[in-house]
Each structure stands twice: as structure tokens, then as C-alpha cells.
Amino acid sequence: MSLNIAAIREREQGERRVALIPLVAQRLQHLGCTTALETEAGSDSFYPDTLYKNTTIQSDVGTLLASADIVLAVNPPTPDMIARMRAGSILISFIYGRTHPDVVKALQAQKITCFAMEQIPRISRAQAMDALSSQATLAGYYAVLLGTVHMPKILPMMTTAVGSLRAAQVLVMGLGVAGLQALATAGRLGAVTEGYDVRPETKEEAHSLGAKFVETGVDATGQGGYARELTAEEKVKVKGVLSDHIARADLIVTTAAVPGRKAPRLIDAEQISKMKPGSVIIDMGAEGGGNCEGTVAGQSVQVGPTLLVGPVNLPSCLSEQASELYSKNILNLLQQIIKDGKLSLDMTDEVIAKTLVTHDGKITNDGVREAVEGPTPASAPAPAAGATPTTGSKG
Amino acid sequence: MSLNIAAIREREQGERRVALIPLVAQRLQHLGCTTALETEAGSDSFYPDTLYKNTTIQSDVGTLLASADIVLAVNPPTPDMIARMRAGSILISFIYGRTHPDVVKALQAQKITCFAMEQIPRISRAQAMDALSSQATLAGYYAVLLGTVHMPKILPMMTTAVGSLRAAQVLVMGLGVAGLQALATAGRLGAVTEGYDVRPETKEEAHSLGAKFVETGVDATGQGGYARELTAEEKVKVKGVLSDHIARADLIVTTAAVPGRKAPRLIDAEQISKMKPGSVIIDMGAEGGGNCEGTVAGQSVQVGPTLLVGPVNLPSCLSEQASELYSKNILNLLQQIIKDGKLSLDMTDEVIAKTLVTHDGKITNDGVREAVEGPTPASAPAPAAGATPTTGSKG
Structure with missing residues (x-):
């Protein structure tokens, strides 16, 4: 029997992506697997059922789940969906277990071997599986364009007869994957661009995109490449410098988001009150409570001189290519665990070990276990494996 | 007594522009005029009242109109507004007299000297007054960005870890001012661009923007630089070539609009049905009935594989700079008719003669007179002065 890999239709409001695109289905078939798709799972990302060759199109999700060895999804399936999976089968999806304890418990109950795509370690070898990065790249591009259609002026310099x-002036705060792509996109359109990040090593990357780097005189480099907490004095200094740049900007994109955690505050109400009339902020941290004071997730609100846009699920706005990249990220992970058409789980492999959330009824990730089952007094403090920042600044 | 120049707040639904910006108000004061503004007329274009220095801010529009020597507006004022203007005073605005006979009659009744901004002749000397061009430039830029936020994919080539x-592929149909700016904007963002126009002389302009030119093998050059009607045979030939390019496009921007006339049909339902899933058309001819079969002005409709977006009043989306350019266009016209702080109308001047619609109770434009009063049997057919194409293709 060959491995059967099935992708479900996403249930989450506003989700337009799919975890399996036709090209990847074909590749999986070449690996000796069979593929299945819930009816119209790819429609919202413009992959109609007819494009999936040699793939079972299944309208009954229960049948689909019960016959799958490996289930692919974008968002965490509901506990009810997980309960309908075959005991001991595999799930690959974004999971965010620390904020979805009910999902984790269902995975344990059904003895699902679950890989959480947000846990892919950020090491060279795993770059091709790094879904947070692939989705953040697209989100950063889209954020700038979303800004341009809300602005009362154009980005490029333009010479006219009059x-x-x-x-x-475009300011991007947080120069991770999303922030750098935002800088690049604004630069392409001819804006004068500035980048800011608490990590001074991002300065060169900003410069390479033709952007200036906002120097605050404070180095927040911490352990492991992540930012450390600033002192009160440092915070005042940083704010003073940033306030000037914020006041001069026509468009600001903030990108400091940590999945499952509250987004850090980058801009406060006082700073917004001093911005230009007609200025726009795209707050990519909206889903986590916002990088700006006053951001409302899923809405655009006028706050004094500034339109504060709080988009949710930006990758979904580019559903066709977001699905393409995500599905290819999953393919690369699957190639690690499928050998000669059969499952081959090497639990000592760094990528597999770090990405695994549940296996055989147990929670295999320390951070998730602590969030779901409470702290284990005997063990050392968990290294917060779920805290990997996604879209940009680690401030 | 110095000339008093007043700008009204726009009444039209969705209009965000203003005919007078603070900088132009200042320039007019330097010309020896006084300036007045209806309260909050500039708010939607982000010019708050406080920015208008030495300008009377007037909340009562009746008082404003009755005290003005020259009234400035973007859209044709209502007959009621015109009736409250001082008899014999001047109005400068878009008028579109051929489709607004009630406005023209009110102008006659009040003996208003009215300059229609859409009638500015397209001669070198008048370029700085050409409001249709200035607004079309901004509209062409915005149309592409509006397309990008509706597309499920990005414009640039992007190399990722997967x-x-x-x-x-972006196709722009109609290479007037708006179309060329659309090509330029899509090119900036990294799209593969193609341009099409019935006038083969636009080929070089497309090439200069890095775009390919769609060759149909049909030359529709007509009299006076405008396109002639194609024969039935030519139409079939053109359609055959275009259909292939339409089918390959991810984004199409159509720009064939003639104010006050029905927009020409550039794409039919059959052609749309063969487009790619997820493709987007921005139909800049929407207000005139659409360049595409199925366009609904002011709406986005999914037609088979394609999202058909029918924007209205695109310049208003860039209200700050659209107002800036429009106001400067008006300033340049005013500099033709104000000498030493006094009115000086040279009716033999080509710009003044062609732009004037009504004067001293008479309709001074042949096309408008015919539309409002019916054909004059004694006179030759009117040269359709109101038919100057605005945003692009003259097809």
C-alpha cells in the first residue's frame, strides 16, 4: 500500500490558501504516494479541482481523513476534524500549540504524529521548509501595496507639466523577512525608504535595498541573534530618534509579530498624533494586538492625521503564490520523512525533532507541553521553542 | 477692489478633491487677489482649513458664492449653486456641458463666464493647464496598484528558498496618458509588460517604458492624430491577435475613456472566459459603461476566471496630489486671464476661446450648444469639441 496524502479545505474565516497545489501533488505521486483533496480545497487560491491530476477529489471530509496516512492543512484543524483522522496518522500544518491547547489534546488523544510548520528551525538546511519565511515574504510585498491604495499621494517622484x-517617505519598522520585502517593494515603486530594527546587523541589508537605516545609537543585540529587552533609559533614547522619522513618513509598515504572543508596541498615540495629514500605517502586527496604539485587527481606523490599517492574514491575499510556496515547503519536509514511498521518521534529525509537536500520545515540544500541561517542576525552564519571531523585528 | 477667488466644497458622492490648495491660494494672493474657501473644502484631500493662510474660511456657501468674482470647483456645480453666484462672475471647473444641459442653462441664465477644464486644448502652450492629463496620470498609476491588491500573485519575479x-504578465490597453503611466508603474514593480493601442505611433512610447507593443498589423491612424473607425475585417484581425495576449495576462488595465461618451468595448465576454484563473481586469472606462463586457461601475465582479474591477473617480483616490495638480492647472489658466490683479479676457486667445463654454448668456462652444439647444440647421456640423479623449486610447 502506498502512502495516501490528503489536503483538507480550510475552514477558517477569510482563509484562501490550500496546503497542496497540483504541481506538488504530482511530485508526491512521483515519490510513490497517492494524493487526495477535499472538493474545492484549492478554489480560493485558483487551483480548481480539475487541475489536480490523478488525485482523488473527495467531498466527504470524514472519508478523506479516515483514509489518509498524512493530512496536510494550513491552519490548525479543529479537534473534531482531528478526531476523525486515522489513529497514529500524520498531520502537517501550522499548529501554534501554545495558544491552541484543545488542538494539542485532540492530537494526543488520537495519537497523531504532528509536525508544526511554524516550528521549522531557522537553519540553512531547513530554509526550503521555512513556511513562516515564505509567507512573510509575500506579506511584506502586499503590505506596501495595501498602503499605496490607502494613501492620498503616489510613491514615486513624478515630473508633470505643472x-x-x-x-x-516610507518607513519600515522591523527588518525581518517581511520588513525587507516591504522595503524592496517601496523602493521599486520609487519611494524614499528608511528601515529600522533593534538589531544593528540589519543595517547592511537595508542599505543593500537602497534604504537608509535609522540609527538610534542603541544596540539591542541579545543571545542567539534575538533582541534583548531595552533599559528604560535606552527606550527613551530610541523613542526620541524614532519619533522624528515617524513624523516625516507618508507610509509606515510595522512588522513586529511573534505568533501566539502579544505584538510589541512600536508606535504610540502621541507619535501618531504628530504624523502628517493623510499618512498611512500598515500594522502587520495587528493579529497579535498591533504594533501601534489604536490598531484594530481587520479594520482601517482614522486616528488623528493617520489611517491605521490592521490587516489580518496577509498571505491569504496572495493565495495562489502563498499556497504554492507553502505547499513546496511541505513537500521539502515530506521528502525528509518519506523514503522509497514509505514513512521513515528519524527522530534524531534536528528538523524533525524540533518540528514535531505530538507523537504517540505525547507532547514532544517543551514549550507547547508547558503551555498545555503547565510547568513541569522537575525540568528546567523551557527554551520557548514556540517563540521564534515570524515577520520581522525581534524587538 | 481686488479680485476675490473662492473654492467650494465638492458635493458629489465620493469626491475627495478640492479645486484650491493652500500653495495656490498663496500664489493667487501674490497676483493681487483675495482668496476664500468653503469650510473644510480641503479636508478630504488632507488640506485642513488651518493651512489656508490669509484666506476667508466661509461656512455659508451662499455668502461665499455671492462675494466671489471667480469660483473654482472640480465637478460641475448644481444649477442651484450657480444661481447663487454673482451675475457676470467667472466659474472654472470640469463642466461636461454636453451631458449637463441643466448646468449650462443655469450658467446662461446667470450670465456666468464659464471655463470648462476638460476643454483645455491639447497644445504645447496649454500643457500646464491640462487637467485631463494631470488627473489621468495619477489614475493610471493607481489603477495598477488597485490591480495588485486584487491579484492572488505578485508582480515581480521573486527568488525564494523553495x-x-x-x-x-500585465497588459495595458490604450496608451494615452493613463495607459503609459500604468505601464510605467507595472514595470517598476517588475511585471512583464505589454501595451496596445490602435495608434501605432504609441509603440515607441511603450518601448521606452520597457514594455512590448502588441502588433495587430492594422493601422487605425485617422485625422488629427485620432483613431479612425476600423472596418469589419480589420476588427476580426485585431481581435484574433488581442485574444491571445488577453488570455496570457495576469492583470489587464483598460484605459479607453471619452468623457460624456460611451466607452469603447475592448474586451468581450468570450475573451474573458479564456483568461487565467485569478486574473484581474481594472476597467478605467467603467464610468462610461466599461471597456469590458460585464463591467459594473463602482463594483468588483467575478466573471468566470476573472475579477472585473470597475473603479469610479480614480483621481479622487489620490486626492492630495490630484488636488495639487488640478489646482495648479487652474492657476496656470488664471494667469492667462488675470493681469496686474485685474481680469483681462482676450477672447481671441486660442486657449481662452476653446475653453470657454458660456459667456454673457450665450453658449460659446459649438458642441455644447448643439447638445443643449439642438442642431443649428444653418451651421455646419459641430466639430465635437467636447470629444477630446481623456485617459488613453482613442480606439
């Missing part, structure tokens, strides 16, 4: 229009 | 995303 004189020149000045190029807009 | 392989490259291909650059999107």
Missing part, C-alpha cells in the same frame, strides 16, 4: 510631485 | 515565482 511641476514635480515629490517621492513619498 | 524556487522562483515568475513575474506576472
